[in-house]
Amino acid sequence: MVKVMSKDIQIVGVIGHGYLECSEIYLAKRKGGKGLCSVRVLSVENVDYESIEKEIRFLKWLSHPNILSSDLIFVEDVNIFFVSPFYNLCSVLHIMQKYYPYGLPEKAIVRITKGLLLALQYLHEQKITHRAVRCGHVLLSSNNEVKLCGLRHCVYVNPNELTGVSECCHDFDESMINNLLWLAPEVLKQDLHGYGLLSDVYSLGITLCEMANGFPPFSDMDRLQMLYEKCKGTTPRLLDCTTLPDSCDDPVIEQKKRRFTDAFHNFVDICLKPSPDGRWPVHRLLSHHFVRSLKKSRSFTHLLPLAVPITEKNVEPYVAEPPADHDRMDDWVF
Known part of the structure; x- marks a missing residue:
């Protein structure tokens, strides 16, 4: 006690x-x-x-x-x-596990995404990479608050004199083992080039798939297979009627009934480019039409009607x- x-x-x-x-x-x-x-x-x-x-x-x-x-x-x-x-809504992971096992509504995801981008923009301006963006590290309230936590994983990026990269990090501590599903390929490779701020953008893309699909990509694989798939360029996607085959198993029937907007699909595709050079920085993602579609008047009380505040x-x-x-x-x- x-x-x-x-x-x-x-x-x-x-x-x-x-x-x-x-x-x-x-x-x-x-x-x-x-x-x-x-x-x-x-x-x-x-x-x-x-x-x-x-x-x-x-x-x-x-x-x-x-x-x-x-x-x-x-x-x-x-x-x-x-x-x-x-x-009072606790973490996004809590909401999904208890009320939305097949994923959150897209309009709620837009609002959450805007909050996460603003948090990451602030961190990146300080030359800090979060390294642990995931649904369990995102807190919500019925007052429309979106909070990024998990700050113990944050590290500063520094210039790499060997490669000439201005923002680079090579740290990989023990606490990151439980974030492997969300980590970018360049973080997992642990090579001379290291990783930078854009690794958070990849983690954001994985987190959006987690929110939309109800589970994180690669969660059905062992660690070695997941590492292989990420490093060879396998790109996760949102599951809906446009991406799932007509003949699908019972567990994905709910996903088959829905359709996400083209803007949402495009936003996730940009975040999940295997190479960091292909991803947009956070400040540019804030101008993407998926984020700009946010309706300011809608609260989480309306966007997540099944979620009961604690x-x-x-x-x-x-x-x-x-x-x-x-x-x-x-x-x-x-």
Whole structure:
């Protein structure tokens, strides 16, 4: 059981868990009638010090409307508590697993995409690559907020004197192993050329396929096959009546009933070019007609009508003993 001695917050329920099941996510009250917040509890025994230090540094330093912030971080015993604003629709992965198993409506995806592009544009202006864009790292609220989290994976890009590339990185730490499905081919190759900011654009394309199809591309393959397919240039696609064959299995009948716009197909194709030279930078993607089709008046309440916001009344009660491992769902990957 996690005990919180802080006078500022009171845990009222369990939202989920993440960070490779090393952290728990709680719904909490800010004392003094200051509203709800989320509390992520991470044991320092489960992660290395440098990883924690880097995440705290980015959480405190980065400031953008579409990037998760943390307004209180404190330590008790062996646990670090990250207190952040509460986003009542939770992660996009949570929404899909619970309410939209065959993928989200396109109009909702447009709004999410705009928020992610703005977050990435801010990071890229700071010469930072996120390296972990995926549905589990995107938080939503019924107030139309879109927040990118997972900042512990961020790294700076630097000039490569050997190749002459102005923005390059070669880092590949252990925490990235669980992001392999979303990583660009140049990240996986780990060669002299390294990777840059455009690797995030590829990850965005994979994330859009994940949102639209209900699962990430390459998830039916083992790691070696996935690496081979990406490096040889296999390009994932959106699943709808224009891309699926007439004779399809039962699990994809739902996808067969729908049709995504040509603009959406084109946007994903641009993001998923095997070579980074073929991808558009984020600032150019913001001008794509898929993103410009966004209707400002539509909220997530209307765009995702099946998704039920988490409140004090319907949140899983906070109990002394954690649920059994097989009952847990890694829907917040933070």
